Amino acid sequence: MQWIKTSLGRLRIIGFWEGVSFLVLLGIAMPLKYYFGSPEAVRVIGMAHGFLFLLYIWAAIQAAFEHDWTWKLTALVLAASLLPAGPFVVEAKLLRSPAR
Numbered sequence: 001m002q003w004i005k006t007s008l009g010r011l012r013i014i015g016f017w018e019g020v021s022f023l024v025l026l027g028i029a030m031p032l033k034y035y036f037g038s039p040e041a042v043r044v045i046g047m048a049h050g051f052l053f054l055l056y057i058w059a060a061i062q063a064a065f066e067h068d069w070t071w072k073l074t075a076l077v078l079a080a081s082l083l084p085a086g087p088f089v090v091e092a093k094l095l096r097s098p099a100r
Helices: 007-036 040-066 071-080 086-095
Strands: none
Touching (some): 071 086
16 A cells, blocks of 8 residues: 555556546446436446546646646646546556656
């Protein structure tokens, strides 16, 4: 549980779950709603994703302040939350780089 004690650790784990929730929302819940007429999954997954999205934004801003990120890096990390697999790319390309 050491990873949760650091801002980058929290950002990584929240980013993982935010990315998973976005993919489930787009890949499972939305088709259930529009192809099968079952909107319940969108309500549940959408609410969870919205909560995780807000946590991701909070964690990214906290990490940016703690680690003195440039505005460009901060903007890239925040913009990643708008893309379906964005948090996974941030994790692989930005947060695991030797400079971090």
